[in-house]
Amino acid sequence: xxxxxxxxxLDIRRAGDDLDRTLDAWITRVERVGYRGLILDxxxxxxxxxxxxxxxxxxxxxxxxxxxxxxxxGVEDRSKIKRVLHDIRNRLHVDYICIKSTDESTxxxxxxxxxIDIISLEDPDDFKAFSPGIASLAGxxxxxxxxxxNKLLVSNGSSRSRxxxxxxxxxxxxxxxxxxxxxxxxxxxxVDVRGPWQKKITLFQLLGMNKEVAHDIAIKNPxxxxxx
Amino acid sequence: MKDKERQRYVKFSIFSNRNLEISAxxxxxxxxxxxxxxxxxxKSGKAGFWIIEYDIEKQEGIIRCSHLVLDELITTLTLxxxxxxxxxxxxxxxxxxxxxxxxxxxxxxx
Numbered sequence: 001x002x003x004x005x006x007x008x009x010l011d012i013r014r015a016g017d018d019l020d021r022t023l024d025a026w027i028t029r030v031e032r033v034g035y036r037g038l039i040l041d042x043x044x045x046x047x048x049x050x051x052x053x054x055x056x057x058x059x060x061x062x063x064x065x066x067x068x069x070x071x072x073x074g075v076e077d078r079s080k081i082k083r084v085l086h087d088i089r090n091r092l093h094v095d096y097i098c099i100k101s102t103d104e105s106t107x108x109x110x111x112x113x114x115x116i117d118i119i120s121l122e123d124p125d126d127f128k129a130f131s132p133g134i135a136s137l138a139g140x141x142x143x144x145x146x147x148x149x150n151k152l153l154v155s156n157g158s159s160r161s162r163x164x165x166x167x168x169x170x171x172x173x174x175x176x177x178x179x180x181x182x183x184x185x186x187x188x189x190x191v192d193v194r195g196p197w198q199k200k201i202t203l204f205q206l207l208g209m210n211k212e213v214a215h216d217i218a219i220k221n222p223x224x225x226x227x228x
Numbered sequence: 229m230k231d232k233e234r235q236r237y238v239k240f241s242i243f244s245n246r247n248l249e250i251s252a253x254x255x256x257x258x259x260x261x262x263x264x265x266x267x268x269x270x271k272s273g274k275a276g277f278w279i280i281e282y283d284i285e286k287q288e289g290i291i292r293c294s295h296l297v298l299d300e301l302i303t304t305l306t307l308x309x310x311x312x313x314x315x316x317x318x319x320x321x322x323x324x325x326x327x328x329x330x331x332x333x334x335x336x337x338x
Contacts, residue, residue, distance in 0.1 A: 111285070157265075199306075
């Protein structure tokens with residue numbers, strides 16, 4: 001299946017000297033469940049030349065696999081956003097910039113900034129800051145709205161019901177305003193990854209959406225992100 | 229008119245950091261419990277699935293179910309995150325209407 005897993009959280013400092021082996025293990029795992037690409041989230045790590053070399057080495061070891069890098073920036077204060085985003089790609093050396101905020105005006109501002117690729121809504125506090133206006137701006141500026149599949153995996157009972165309700169609300173808001181949604185795994189361990197087919201069916205079942213929408217969210221949109 | 233019930237076979241593979249010593253029966257019970265929690269007792273009474281083959285060494289197996297509950301079974305397997313306290317992922321490799329097609333399927337998703 002030609003699609004990508006759009007968020008694997010890699011703690012580069014913890015991986016240390018094992019980084020090559022860690023990268024190979026992630027690539028093997030996501031390939032095994034059916035992905036052809038992977039976006040590593042390296043938030044908090046400085047992408048120095050040594051790390052970039054090792055990521056490039058992993059790309060060379062797996063030539064048919066697409067390996068990209070992203071960073072997620074949490075911004076709570078709109079007045080700081082311009083400074084945070086200044087020259088961001090050259091400073092951070094990553095392929096994708098993701099923004100996370102619990103502040104509606106910050107999300108509103110970033111939803112029309114072409115430097116941003118993804119608005120990440122990982123936690124319930126982030127959900128509250130999201131609005132139809134933000135979805136509309138994100139849709140117009142080709143910015144993806146991201147939810148966390150891990151939230152569905154780890155929650156149970158009423159907590160899962162609340163997550164499902166929030167997901168439905170955000171997905172409906174995004175679809176009505178032509179913004180593309182992705183549901184990333186936010187996996188920190190290899191066992192947190194699920195294949196695109198399983199993701200699609202689980203979204204279809206739990207969220208009660210139609211299969212075409214579930215297909216877009218689990219397969220088509222991640223493919224669009226990794227191969228624009 | 230009601231759709232006639234047909235059998236579906238799902239090949240699955242358990243991914244974990246260490247080998248699990250769980251046999252087919254307790255695994256089936258675990259899947260039943262997870263299904264029942266998610267879809268309720270009434271639905272689980274009608275689901276009619278069973279593990280018809282399971283290799284403890286390879287941690288791979290085949291579950292038979294009605295085609296009416298195929299998506300529900302896949303969702304249940306997806307949402308299982310632990311077996312005997314050990315973090316796991318149950319990868320569904322392929323589903324088919326006949327068991328023959330799954331017997332030689334490698335344990336990676338299509």
